[in-house]
Amino acid sequence: MLTLFHKPKTRSNSIMWLLEELGVPYETKEVTIRSMDGSGAIDPANPHPHGKVPALEHDGNRVFETGAIALYLTDLFPEKKLGPVPGEALRGEYLSWLFYRSGVLEPALMMRRLGVKHMQGAMGWAEASEVETVLNETLALRPYILGDSFSAADIVTGGGIVYLLRFKMLAETPVLTEYAQRLTSRPAFIKVMGDHT
Ligand SMILES: N[C@@H](CCC(=O)N[C@@H](CS)C(=O)NCC(=O)O)C(=O)O
Incomplete structure (x- = not known):
């Protein structure tokens, strides 16, 4: 169980x-x-x-x-089929985006919210505006983090994007807003979260 x-x-x-x-x-x-x-x-x-x-x-x-x-x-x-397994295409991309939320996205945006200056070269994550650029560039090219198919990376890092947009920690853009709408309109999301994230 x-x-x-x-x-x-x-x-x-x-x-x-x-x-x-x-x-x-x-x-x-x-x-x-x-x-x-x-x-x-x-x-x-x-x-x-x-x-x-x-x-x-x-x-x-x-x-x-x-x-x-x-x-x-x-x-x-x-x-x-919610995450590529070893040997499948996109496995590397999948693991990278799974780790991205707690390793890069959250610390970068939390540091900005707290007003802590980013120290280039000393921190294991990127500066918040650079993270925003990467997310926007990635999701401008494809509907989901791994491409055309929804995966658990959209729940982990995508769910983080939904939350951070809601709490105004991430700048709203059409790309990120439309992506968040794709995620929050999923029946499983609505079942668990209702209108909460
Ligand atoms: N890096 C952890 C973070 C877990 C976490 O901080 N969860 C919060 C709830 S959203 C918590 O349990 N907070 C209680 C505490 O900090 O003691 C993960 O992604 O699972």
């Missing part, structure tokens, strides 16, 4: 969205987490080493980090 450790309206919604796109059986265990306002607490039932969500348990495997969970799931269900 797949068990998702979950808190509504958090990043674990992305994994629930993916599980719904996959159409596989799973259970959720709702846990408490620490909040920005100082409320909340780590839930001892949560296997995540930092008490965060999402975390996944499956057949004795613990998986944490949204990108890693997405990769685990799409490799587990290759027949669902």
Whole structure:
């Protein structure tokens, strides 16, 4: 059984969205987490080493980090065609965009929001405006991150784009807005998120 450790309206919604796109059986265990306002607490039932969500348990495997969970799931269900498996075309592109959200997109835009100056050459991510350029150039060429087909990279990094647009951390452009509309109109997205991201 797949068990998702979950808190509504958090990043674990992305994994629930993916599980719904996959159409596989799973259970959720709702846990408490620490909040920005100082409320909340780590839930001892949560296997995540930092008490965060999402975390996944499956057949004795613990998986944490949204990108890693997405990769685990799409490799587990290759027949669902939501992520290229080893040996398939676009596998490298897929892994790159899965890691891009937590490695580049989130830190770059969070640093800008916090007013921290980017130090070229010293940080493992690019400056926020450069990230915006790359996203716009990529998505101007194709409807989804990997091309014509939707994949879990659209849930992980694309879901991040939806969230960051909503909270005005990413500049709105026709390319990104139309991409976000493609994602948020998907039945599985609406089932999990409603009008929330
Ligand atoms: N890099 C992690 C981030 C996970 C994360 O920060 N989740 C938030 C909820 S959106 C959380 O659990 N926060 C509680 C805390 O920071 O203790 C991932 O992508 O899975």
